[in-house]
Structure formats: structure tokens, C-alpha cells
Amino acid sequence: MSRPDGKELEVAVLGAAGFAGGELLRLLALHPAVTRTRAFSRSHAGKPIGSVHPPMAHVAPAAVFEEGAPRDAAKGADVVFLALDHGESQRRMGEVLDQRPRLVIDLAADFRIADRTRYEAFYPPHACFELAPSFAYGLADVRGAALAEHARIAAPGCFATAALLALWPLATRAELDGPAACFAVTGSSGAGTTPRPTTHHPFRDGNVFAYQLQGHRHEAEIGEQLAGWSEGRVSCRLLAHAGPFVRGIHATVHARLRRPVPDPLALYRQAYEGRPFVRVGDTPPGLHAVVGTNFAHLHAVPREDGREVVVTAVLDNLLKGAAGQAVQAMNLALGLDERAGLTWPGVHPC
Secondary structure, three states: OOOOOOOOEEEEEEOOOOHHHHHHHHHHHOOOOEEEEEEEOOOOOOOEHHHHOOOHHHHOOOOEOEOOOHHHHHOOOOEEEEOOOOOOHHHHHHHHHHOOOOEEEEOOOOOOOOOHHHHHOOOOOOOOHHHHHHOEEOOHHHHHHHHOOOOEEEOOOHHHHHHHHHHHHHHHHOOEOOOEEEEEEEOHHHHOOOOOHHHOHHHHOOOOEEOOOOOOOHHHHHHHHHHHHHOOOOOEEEEEEEOOOOOOEEEEEEEEEOOOOOOHHHHHHHHOOOOOOEEEOOOOOOHHHOOOOOOEEEEEEEEOOOOEEEEEEEEOOOOOOOHHHHHHHHHHHOOOOOOOOOOOOOOOOO
16 A cells, blocks of 8 residues: 555654654554554664564564654655654654644644643743644544644544543533543553662552552543533543553443433444444443453443443554554555554463
């Protein structure tokens, strides 16, 4: 498969040594429209990619990480993915955009939020906030074809993806009444590659603990999207927890509604009809069904008189919550088959 104009794509990945960067390399290596992918990493320049991301040794055994300024990476690239630490993208974005790639997709939080006040309530001061409104929020399973022709996309956060997929049908069709609450548990890969005490195996294994309960940063983008869907009427409290597993997010959302919805499953199936990577099931989903895939599985059940709904959502934090959704957004933005490079199943047991 090539892109609609008949040319194949050249792609650059900045921050390619991280977990999300590695998943991008794996997906792009098998993407039918991508003819060349360059992997950039300042800390691992010159090293074989397979020494950091072992699965890549199977498909690109001779490939190595390159060292170069962002402008060098973006020069001549059709698509640039930035899989850098939060705060780094904003410092590098200017020189990337100066090279005029056809599409830029940022996986960090730097350009997800268009409202400066909301951004600064959760993050340090921004180096180039004037660029933020030019980025489309890349919630691919909601925005779909609306991402077509966008040249700048901010990929959503992993917790935000789970919470927003769980709330979108209610926020837009059933009138959420007041703030929702999202209890979500993530795997250790969500903490990145740099070891910390809370990611150390003896601490993490067999343990569950809460963090950032005073306000997780993903609440900023969740709140902005919900405000847009509901004319500012509703918000969501994110209750983040860390679990004793490597990959995945399991989210349980509780919401009150302005009017009863006796059959929320029917509402969800209608809302996501035709969306290739969202499955609405008859029973609450488990993580093993989605780990290693770009799919999200949802379930919804009414409580009381139908004016309360509990929604469960599961997804792979590194794929649907990061690299997979970013590639899906690329497909949509460039007019490719949305499913290109993303339809493989996961593994079981995992």
C-alpha cells in the first residue's frame, strides 16, 4: 500500500529509544505505506536498535539509532513522530516545523491542550504555547475522518484515551450530569524507561497503589475534551493507580446522567459503529484481550433507575494509549486505510 499520491512514506522518529518510540518503530517496520523509518536517539546513537528493542532485531537486524538535531531528522521526512519526554517537544518543535514535513505527530503532552490556563494548572510554563492551538487532538476513534489533512496532531495520553472513550457516547448523546469519576490502573511501562523507586520490581510486583490523587495531569486534556463535547457542563476526576503488570490500562468510570439510559450498551454500540478498533462487549472486558493490540474494549451497565452508568474500558497503554493511536492518526490524516499496519492480534496468554 502506498499513499494516495502514489509515493511511499519516509518517517522519522525522535526519542526512538523509549517504550513508545520502540512501539512506533515496530509498527512502522511493517506498515505497507512506509518505505523508510529513521530512528533518532541522543542517548543511544550508534547502537543497534535491536539491542534496546529486542523484537526489532527480527525485522531490521542492521538498523542503528542515529544522532542528529531535530531539524536533521525532519529534513526530507514526510512524517515526523516525536516520542520525547514531556516538555522536550516544545523545545524542539520549532526546528522540526521549519523543515515543513507533511505531518508532525507529538506523543507528549506539550500540544494536547489549547487553553493556556488549563495547561498551566497542571504543567510548568510552556516555551511556545502559541503553537498549541494549531495541533489537532488525535483521539482517533472519536475524530476519525475529521483528522484528514491535519498537518499537526497531538496524540492523547493513555489514561485520557481510556477515560474519553468511556465517556464520549454519554457526553455527546446522554447529557452527563456533573463530574464523572474514573478509577484507572496502569502497568509499569507507563512510567517510562528510566527506573524509579515506584517502578522497581520488588516494589511493584504484587502491589497496587494510588498516585497524583490531588490532580493527575491527564485531567487537563480530559477536561478540555469533555468541555467541548458538553458545552462546558461536565468534567472528570481521574483516580490513577499503579498495578503489578507491565502493559495495559483498566479504567472504570462512574457517571450520573440528566435522563435515564436503560440500555447503555445499545448507546455505545451505536456510537462506535464502524469504528474498527473499538469493541463493545456484553460483559466487562479484561486486559489480556487487548494487550499487544491497538484495540479498546468497552462495556457499560446501568445502575439504579438508569440515571447512573458504570463503564469499563481496557487498552494497551503503549499502543492504543500511545504509538498505535499515533499511527492510526497518521493513517487518517494522510488518507490511508485507517487500519493499515494495525490489525494484528495480540498474544494469549500474555
